[in-house]
Amino acid sequence: MTSRKNPFEYLGANDLPPDMILDYYVEDFNYSRFIQSNRNVLLVGERGCGKSMTLLYNSWAIQQRKAELDGHAPSLDLIGIYVPCNTPLTHKGEYQLCDRFQAQVISEHHLVLSIAFRIAETLARIPNALDGADVDRLRDKIEFVFAKEMPSGASLFDGLMEFVERESLETQRRINDPKTAEVAYNDTYTFSSLVAPLLGCARLMPALARSHFMLLIDDAHDLNEHQLRSLNSWIAYRDHSLFSFKVALASIGKASLRTSSGGSILEGHDYTRLNMVQPFHNEASDFGRFAGQMIARRLDKCGIEATPDTFFPVSPQLLADLKKSEETVRAEAIAKYGDDPRKVSDHVYKYKRAHYFRSRSTKANRPEYSGFDTLVFLSTGVIRNLLQPCYWMYDKMLSLSGQAEGVQGPIRGIPPSIQTEIILDRSRSLWDWLRDELGQSIEGCSSEDAGRCHQLLDQLATHFRERLLHHKSEPRAVSFTISGRTDDLMSKLNHLFRILREAQLLYIRSGSAKDKGRREWYYIPNRMLWPERGLDPHGQHARVSLSAAELWAAASENRPIAVRDEAAELKGLFDE
Amino acid sequence: MNESDSIIAFASWEERFRLGFDQIVRTAQPSQVLLYYFEEYADWTSDNRTHALNTCKTSASEFIEQKLSVATPADNWQRIRDDLRVSVTPGSRVTVDLTTMPREIIWNVFWMLDLIGCRIDYSYFRPAGYGDWLSREPQRPRLIYKLSGITRLKARTALVVLAGYDVDRTKQLMAFFEPEITLLGLQSLDKDPTNDQRMRKQREQAERFSQDGRVECFSLDAYAPDCGEEIVGQQIVGYLDSHNIVMSSLGPKPSAVSLYRLHRKHRATALAYAPSKEFSREYSRGFGEGVFGSV
Numbered sequence: 001m002t003s004r005k006n007p008f009e010y011l012g013a014n015d016l017p018p019d020m021i022l023d024y025y026v027e028d029f030n031y032s033r034f035i036q037s038n039r040n041v042l043l044v045g046e047r048g049c050g051k052s053m054t055l056l057y058n059s060w061a062i063q064q065r066k067a068e069l070d071g072h073a074p075s076l077d078l079i080g081i082y083v084p085c086n087t088p089l090t091h092k093g094e095y096q097l098c099d100r101f102q103a104q105v106i107s108e109h110h111l112v113l114s115i116a117f118r119i120a121e122t123l124a125r126i127p128n129a130l131d132g133a134d135v136d137r138l139r140d141k142i143e144f145v146f147a148k149e150m151p152s153g154a155s156l157f158d159g160l161m162e163f164v165e166r167e168s169l170e171t172q173r174r175i176n177d178p179k180t181a182e183v184a185y186n187d188t189y190t191f192s193s194l195v196a197p198l199l200g201c202a203r204l205m206p207a208l209a210r211s212h213f214m215l216l217i218d219d220a221h222d223l224n225e226h227q228l229r230s231l232n233s234w235i236a237y238r239d240h241s242l243f244s245f246k247v248a249l250a251s252i253g254k255a256s257l258r259t260s261s262g263g264s265i266l267e268g269h270d271y272t273r274l275n276m277v278q279p280f281h282n283e284a285s286d287f288g289r290f291a292g293q294m295i296a297r298r299l300d301k302c303g304i305e306a307t308p309d310t311f312f313p314v315s316p317q318l319l320a321d322l323k324k325s326e327e328t329v330r331a332e333a334i335a336k337y338g339d340d341p342r343k344v345s346d347h348v349y350k351y352k353r354a355h356y357f358r359s360r361s362t363k364a365n366r367p368e369y370s371g372f373d374t375l376v377f378l379s380t381g382v383i384r385n386l387l388q389p390c391y392w393m394y395d396k397m398l399s400l401s402g403q404a405e406g407v408q409g410p411i412r413g414i415p416p417s418i419q420t421e422i423i424l425d426r427s428r429s430l431w432d433w434l435r436d437e438l439g440q441s442i443e444g445c446s447s448e449d450a451g452r453c454h455q456l457l458d459q460l461a462t463h464f465r466e467r468l469l470h471h472k473s474e475p476r477a478v479s480f481t482i483s484g485r486t487d488d489l490m491s492k493l494n495h496l497f498r499i500l501r502e503a504q505l506l507y508i509r510s511g512s513a514k515d516k517g518r519r520e521w522y523y524i525p526n527r528m529l530w531p532e533r534g535l536d537p538h539g540q541h542a543r544v545s546l547s548a549a550e551l552w553a554a555a556s557e558n559r560p561i562a563v564r565d566e567a568a569e570l571k572g573l574f575d576e
Numbered sequence: 577m578n579e580s581d582s583i584i585a586f587a588s589w590e591e592r593f594r595l596g597f598d599q600i601v602r603t604a605q606p607s608q609v610l611l612y613y614f615e616e617y618a619d620w621t622s623d624n625r626t627h628a629l630n631t632c633k634t635s636a637s638e639f640i641e642q643k644l645s646v647a648t649p650a651d652n653w654q655r656i657r658d659d660l661r662v663s664v665t666p667g668s669r670v671t672v673d674l675t676t677m678p679r680e681i682i683w684n685v686f687w688m689l690d691l692i693g694c695r696i697d698y699s700y701f702r703p704a705g706y707g708d709w710l711s712r713e714p715q716r717p718r719l720i721y722k723l724s725g726i727t728r729l730k731a732r733t734a735l736v737v738l739a740g741y742d743v744d745r746t747k748q749l750m751a752f753f754e755p756e757i758t759l760l761g762l763q764s765l766d767k768d769p770t771n772d773q774r775m776r777k778q779r780e781q782a783e784r785f786s787q788d789g790r791v792e793c794f795s796l797d798a799y800a801p802d803c804g805e806e807i808v809g810q811q812i813v814g815y816l817d818s819h820n821i822v823m824s825s826l827g828p829k830p831s832a833v834s835l836y837r838l839h840r841k842h843r844a845t846a847l848a849y850a851p852s853k854e855f856s857r858e859y860s861r862g863f864g865e866g867v868f869g870s871v
Binding site (some may be wrong): 087169173183501 | 742
C-alpha cells in the first residue's frame with residue numbers, strides 16, 4: 001500500500017524509532033562494517049553525515065530487533081552499547097569552579113556513570129543473559145566493584161541500573177547543593193574502577209563468556225576537555241579483547257587527541273579513522289552508490305514503485321540539450337584527436353556540460369537543475385544535504401496534489417520543473433542566510449568574519465562561473481587547493497574556513513596532488529550554492545590552484561579572483 | 577518598590593540604565609550599591625558608571641564597582657560569591673536591578689542571595705524602543721553553575737525557550753541541546769509596537785525548525801505580576817517526570833525571574849544561557865515604565 005508519508009524524513013537518528021532505523025540504514029559503501037570489529041574506530045564527519053545512524057544501527061537494541069525480523073536469534077559475539085554524549089549531564093559546567101584535579105575526577109565520574117548505566121541497560125535487554133550464571137556470585141562481585149550494597153528485590157540488571165542512576169543523581173545533588181557554594185564530591189568512580197570490572201563481570205555469565213563489548217560513544221565533541229582526555233586514555237588501552245570504542249566526532253581538529261597523562265593517541269596504532277563524508281566525483285563512486293541504495297530503500301518502504309532516477313527524472317529538454325552539446329563536443333574531439341577513444345572520451349567528459357552552459361542564450365532563464373545524480377552532486381557528499389531538498393520537493397508535491405482537482409493518489413515522481421524550482425529556492429535561501437544570518441548563527445563568528453565569508457564565497461562563485469563560460473582547461477572545476485601559503489595568511493583563512501565548515505558551507509578533503517603524487521588538502525564549497533549563480537553542481541574531478549593571497553584579498557577586500565590563462569595555470573599547479 | 581539595604585546593578589551604556597538607576601536609588605535609599613560591569617565594554621559604560629557614582633554620593637550610599645569579563649564565567653561566579661559574602665548580610669533586603677544585567681549574572685546573583693538568606697526584590701525598566709539588531713557573534717550555550725539541574729540518565733531533553741527578538745539564538749539553543757521537544761514561549765500583550773511582528777517571525781522560524789524536531793508554541797506575558805511563571809509552569813508540568821528540562825530566557829528580562837522561581841520549585845530543571853560576544857551600541861533607546869516585584 002502506498003503511503004503519502006514523506007519518505008525523505010531527515011530527523012536526527014535519535015528521533016527515529018528502531019524499525020525506521022532498520023528500514024533506512026544502508027550497510028554498503030559507507031565503511032559501516034569497520035564498526036563490527038575489535039578495533040577502536042573514530043567516525044569523523046559534519047552534522048548530517050550519518051554518524052549517529054551508524055552507531056545506533058550497531059547498538060544491541062537495533063541488532064536484536066533486526067535478528068527478530070530476520071527470524072533468528074541475535075548473535076552475542078559483538079554487543080554494541082550506545083552512549084549519547086549530547087545530554088545536559090555532559091554540558092554541566094560546575095567542574096570549572098574546582099581545582100584542576102577535582103575537575104578531572106568529577107568529569108570522569110559523570111562520564112563513567114553514564115557508560116555504566118548504558119551497559120546495565122543493554123545487559124537487561126539480552127534475553128537469557130543470566131542462563132547458567134551464578135547470580136549470587138555476580139551480585140557479590142558487583143557490590144565489591146561499587147563498594148556498596150545493591151538494592152534488594154530487584155533483578156540483577158534492573159538493580160544495577162537503579163544503583164548507577166542513584167549514584168549519578170546523588171553526585172549532582174551534592175554538587176548543586178543550594179546550601180553551600182562548595183563544589184565537591186569525593187565518592188567518585190573511574191573507568192578502571194567501574195566500567196572495566198563491570199564488563200569483566202558480564203563475561204562471567206556463560207552466555208557472554210566470549211562477547212566483545214563495543215562502547216559506541218556518540219557526539220564525543222560535546223565532552224569537556226577532561227572527559228575527552230580520559231576517553232583518549234581508554235582508547236590507548238593495549239588489550240582490545242573485552243571492549244573497544246567507536247567514537248563519533250564532528251571533526252578531529254576540534255577534539256584533542258591528548259590523553260590524561262599528556263601523551264596522544266595515534267591513528268593506525270590506537271584507532272582507525274573513518275571519514276564519514278566521502279568525496280563524490282561520479283555516480284559510480286561509493287557515495288553515489290550509497291545514495292542510490294538509500295533513496296531506493298526509502299521509496300520502497302513507502303510503497304513507491306520507482307527507482308531514484310525515475311522518481312527524480314532529468315528534464316527531457318535538458319537531456320536533449322546535453323545530447324546536442326555532446327555531439328558537438330565529440331565532433332570537436334574527433335577533429336582534434338582523431339581515433340584515440342580515450343582522449344575523445346576525456347574531452348567529452350570535460351566539455352560536454354560546459355558547452356551546454358556556454359551555449360545558452362544570455363537572455364535565457366537560469367539553467368535547469370533536475371535528475372537524481374544532480375541531487376547527489378548537490379549534497380556534496382553529506383546525506384542530510386541529499387535528503388533535505390528531496391523532502392521539500394515531496395512536500396511541495398503533497399501540497400499541489402491537494403490543490404489541483406483530480407490530482408490525487410500517490411506521488412509517483414517529482415517533475416523536473418518542481419525539482420528546479422526547489423533547488424533554486426534552496427540555493428537562493430542559502431545565499432540569503434550566508435549574507436544575513438551567518439554572523440548571528442555560528443559560534444565565534446563576528447560581523448566582520450561573516451562579511452568576509454560572504455565575499456570569499458561570492459568571489460569564488462564569480463571565478464568558477466568565469467571558468468565555466470570561458471576557460472579552456474578544467475572549465476567545470478568547483479573545488480580548489482591553496483598555493484603560496486604563509487603562516488599569517490593561512491591563520492586568517494583558516495579562521496574563516498572554520499566558520500564556513502561549521503556552517504556547512506565548505507568541506508575540506510584530502511586528495512592526491514598532481515605534484516609528485518603527494519597528498520594535499522582541497523576545499524569544496526557546498527554545491528547547493530551554485531544553482532543560484534548558474535553554475536554546474538556536477539563539477540569536475542579537478543581542482544583549481546588559488547593562492548592564499550588572492551583568497552584573502554577576495555575575503556577581506558572583495559577583490560575578484562583572476563582566471564589565469566592555461567599556461568599560467570599549469571605553472572600554478574606546481575606552486576608550493 | 578520597597579526600601580532596600582543594598583542594590584545590585586549591572587552597568588550599561590543605555591539611557592534606561594542611567595535613568596532607572598537614579599529612580600531605584602532614590603526610592604530604595606540603600607546604604608550600599610554594588611555595580612558590576614564587563615571590562616570589554618568599559619569604555620561604552622564609563623559615562624554611566626560615573627553618573628552612578630555621583631548618584632550614590634548624592635544619596636550617601638556606599639558605592640562599590642566591580643569588573644567582570646564576558647570571557648570568564650567561572651571567575652565571574654567566584655567574584656560575585658566573594659563580593660556578596662562580604663557585602664550582604666543574612667536577612668537583609670536586596671534589590672537587584674535586572675534592567676541591563678545579563679541573565680547569567682541575574683541567576684548567579686539570585687542564587688548567592690538565596691544562599692546567604694536575603695530577601696530579594698527586583699526592578700526592571702523597559703526602553704521606549706529597540707534597535708534593528710541587538711546582539712551578534714553567538715557563543716556556545718552553557719548551563720548555569722549550581723542551577724544546572726539533575727539529569728536523569730535515560731530521559732530525553734525538553735527545551736523551554738522564552739523567545740526574544742533574536743531568532744538565531746533560539747535556533748542555536750535547539751541546535752546545541754538537540755531536544756526531543758522544544759516549548760517556545762512567545763511574548764504577548766507587549767507595548768513595543770514591533771513585538772507582534774518579531775514574535776510572528778519566531779513562530780515562522782519555529783515551523784521550519786520543526787522539521788528537525790518537535791516545536792510547540794505557547795503565549796505568555798513576562799510583564800504579568802508573576803512574570804509568566806504560572807503559564808510556563810503549566811507547560812513543563814507534563815514533562816517533569818519524563819524529560820530532562822532545560823530552560824532559557826531570551827525574552828523580556830522579568831521572564832528570567834519566572835524561570836528562576838520554577839527552578840527553585842523543581843530543582844531537577846536546568847537553566848541555560850545563550851551568550852553573545854557583541855552587543856549593539858544602539859541596543860535600545862529611551863526610557864519606559866518600570867516593573868517591580870519580589871523573587
